[in-house]
Amino acid sequence: MAILKIARLGHPVLLQRAEPVPDPTAPSMRRLVTDMAETMIDANGLGLAAPQVHVPLRVFVMRDGPRVFALFNPEISPLSEEREAAWEGCLSIPGMRGEVTRPARIAWRGVDAEGKPVSGEADGLAARVMQHEFDHLEGMLYPMRMDDLSRFGFSEELARFQAPAAPDTPPQERKEPAA
Numbered sequence: 489m490a491i492l493k494i495a496r497l498g499h500p501v502l503l504q505r506a507e508p509v510p511d512p513t514a515p516s517m518r519r520l521v522t523d524m525a526e527t528m529i530d531a532n533g534l535g536l537a538a539p540q541v542h543v544p545l546r547v548f549v550m551r552d553g554p555r556v557f558a559l560f561n562p563e564i565s566p567l568s569e570e571r572e573a574a575w576e577g578c579l580s581i582p583g584m585r586g587e588v589t590r591p592a593r594i595a596w597r598g599v600d601a602e603g604k605p606v607s608g609e610a611d612g613l614a615a616r617v618m619q620h621e622f623d624h625l626e627g628m629l630y631p632m633r634m635d636d637l638s639r640f641g642f643s644e645e646l647a648r649f650q651a652p653a654a655p656d657t658p659p660q661e662r663k664e665p666a667a
Contacts, residue, residue, distance in 0.1 A: 492541040512560040513603040521558040535617040537624030548621035562598035566591035577666035587639035620667040
């Protein structure tokens, strides 16, 4: 296992559409997702897409409670017209946050690390993380989805001056992980 270098905003790998993974069960893919999971956990992330570690393939890992799972060649679609705005961060844009509006509920499908088709529905934080990571596979970063750039800035400054993301938590105590 290894901690991988995370591509940062400005690197061209983050702006290209990732290629499908032909064989998710290949030893190189098992090694990649293991290293991605370790990298994500080390960086206190909720999700990590392969392009973020300089690998332009359609796979991401994300936390699902205490476990981490990988989704290869994912497809995502909204389940309703309902949309929610929330603050997002990104391991490729360290130290910054932005308010992004996304579909509230999604359907997802893909292939797991054993090569089996998987699918489901997600809402809340899980839906947001999946959409954020899927965007990376499409060559899109969350600021490209923002409607109002006045809601984008350094995390420390936003905590001091913007409306809090969680009204019951004082800004100085809020430690939101990045996706």
